[in-house]
Amino acid sequence: MSVKAQPDLQSAARLSVAPMMDWTDRHCRYFHRLLSARTLLYTEMVTAPALVRGGALHLLDYSPEEHPVALQLGGSDPQELAQAAVLGAEAGYDEINLNCGCPSDRVQSGTFGAVLMKDPARVAECVAAMREAVDVDITVKCRIGVDDQDPETVLPEFLDRIRAAGCQRVTIHARKAWLQGLSPKENRDIPPLDYDLVHRMKAEFPDLHISINGGITSIAQAKTHLEAGLDGVMIGRAAYHQPADILASADPQIFGAGEVADSVAVVHKMVPYVERHLASGGRLHQITRHMLGLFAGRPGARGWRRTLSEGAVQDKAGPEVMLDALARVTQTQVEQAV
Template identity: 75%
Template sequence: MKLNAKYASRLAVAPMMDWTDTHCRTLHRLLSRHALLYTEMVTAPALVRGGAVHLLEFTPDEHPVALQLGGSDPAELAQAARMGAQAGYDEINLNVGCPSDRVQSGTFGAVLMKQPGLVAECVAAMREAVDVEVTVKCRIGVDDQKPEEVLPEFLSRVGAAGCERFIIHARKAWLQGLSPKENRDIPPLDYDLVQRMRGLFGGLHLSINGGITTLAQARGFLDAGLDGVMVGRAAYHDPAAVLVGADAAIFGDPGGLSPEDAARAMLPYIETHLSAGGKLSQVTRHMLGLFQGRPGARAWRRILSEGAHRPDAGPALVERALREVTARAA
């Protein structure tokens, strides 16, 4: 069953390169029935010119799930968005926040904060091409820009092109002098600026992103009037802390599985993946943080890390690691 992406965006798991693949999203969906999940960024050139349609693969159980696109050519993004909509995604998101060198050289990602007119053109073309909602994930500014001036103009111009939902990473991106990793930590967070945008743009749906690590924090932003919260690394490294209990705390609907039950529920999925020629480690690398901070967590990580790469590794290894966790909890 498809759930409404706009409602699900009350709590979203951020798009994260090399992390939020279909295996990761399958695990996260077991922990929360309602949170909005995002793909890794997929570049429009890879889809349109490279024919990399395998990057669009996901399972029906992942809904609600959004496709994040990277690019800066309106016609190409429109075609990529159309491919995403045809694949069944619930939302198409344009990346205007990633600060990596590869993104800059392709003139997309955070560097587009300097070209709100071009972003508006891209959004208009994408909206014309698809019926699903087109959204934008952005920064508050880049380099020497003044966020208090740049961000309102950006929201106004891109909003006028028809984008009604924005996810704002509450940090600048420094395109020169900081690595992508440093850009996730060093520029200071400015939550107050994002809150002020909520007051200025009452017609827009605004989510906040950056430095959010707990459900209590997420709940606080929602209570303060923001429309949604996006959590990144915390949801990956300690998924139980962020996603177990999220359905009750954020959506008012007790749902989702415990970490133990989620691990067991992954076993048939793993069997299917292995029978298709996949490797256990491709799935279990996303499960290492499932019992973070709990007795047995170290044994769980050790067993999976040391054994999942072996050619004969399968569900039995996960069951053995789980027995270590349950034994310590007894």
Template identity: 65%
Template structure:
């Protein structure tokens, strides 16, 4: 199994969120955290030739391509395409509970077909030099996770998979929306920890409900190999990623909020020159100052101004100026009393 140092902390694949602009932005905050693409379906690549879905900047690495599908032949071909596009790790989605993946018989549905998943993973590995990993739930619907999850991991292990990320919630494919499936089923962290003890040779990352670096560090200290953070890393990127290199990876970092913004400027200018709309990039930056003075003004200016025709880098400066003015306003008001 390849070294999985960067998987000590990763940002979860999130549909409509972790696109290439988001990933480039997150990389400015942490040099070491592992990033994931949105889920890309194998049919879109193989039948639709949607190669634009594989587009990424080399600076995004370490980066994992997540694939969705259920046909071993098609997924093998998609894995080959991913490797040819430069991805060194390809992840099979066995955890998404949305209606779309259910109708396509993949995502969390695959938890009910472990032998098929083993066949898929073997086919992907045979077709591509990239490492193949899996993201799954602890179980679905009426499955007993204490029975279903060990069986699932055993099949993966026999298929040669070395890295598994486990979302510590069951998925209810009937009766709960995708949003509810992220929040309502209870978390079972002890079960994931038990799986690490039962399968010590597997690199096991935990996902679900993790909202701080301290919490992530706690799981690593308990013996898990990695921690994957989703919505918190997107909504509060500075809190989860800015200190990650030092806290999780033991690497010194001089990155600041200002230096991260400055690092985005050349990227934004380049993308604007290629026709990308500013809002397509800055929508991922709205939470950068979450919890800090002036954050509301930063969000407001970006939200209102980035959608304007021909909006450019001046909008970033307007947002920063609005924050600065908000920070000095109370002092000025006080001096006039």
């Protein structure tokens, strides 16, 4: 039996794409991987009960090309999370990440996500149980605090607890989560980000691999955080809506190896993947909805989006829709170059 080569996650985590519900599914991750060979990719949050009690193992499906890829779990029961971690490790994920940052009502009702910031002892139990159950890295994604907590007090205690439980890498969203009074959408901008606190945590916990998340919208900003001493940067919505801006130059800019990905070539590389998906009974728009921002800010972007969004939902739509949309991009670029 062949043994899968273990990726260098310490290196891959220099840049990662945040787990985002309804966005970072397997099709999105395959597309992102074509833009960057080295960036660490995360699944959408998968709840431990769905895997362990619901038997929804299809939620673990992914393509081998996605490595390095991490599974994010939601849950608060140590033993159930341990069982889910085993399922994730058996599926071949390189890392298992515990969600302690999502503020949505649905997550709160399940007693996991950002609400776990209020119970660092339980989080430590969860980390320890998962750490005991599997050999792959167990990591945590958290906030600086929730509601009226004082981040200066609660965050160091939280980090100390999970480190003692065996967590060596953590991603900190530099904004408090408000569980009452703000919608998750409002919580994207309120309260303000506190990047300085995250940097101070790196100074206080030098042995922890700390990535920063929240409001970072460019490779230049990412490099600023890395050069200031943080170990990694996680980017969310910007990587989804402007994937080429963030990921196409990530390999040479962040990892110091590889070339800038060509967006036109990426579209052509997606054709065989699309054909396989359609042959298995899938629909084109399930893939192309993640590609709408590929040419964001570039000539032809509007035609690309319109052609793709209108054509991909049609019955029997195939890769020709994607190639037609690409032709509109190149035609616009030629016209503007004249």
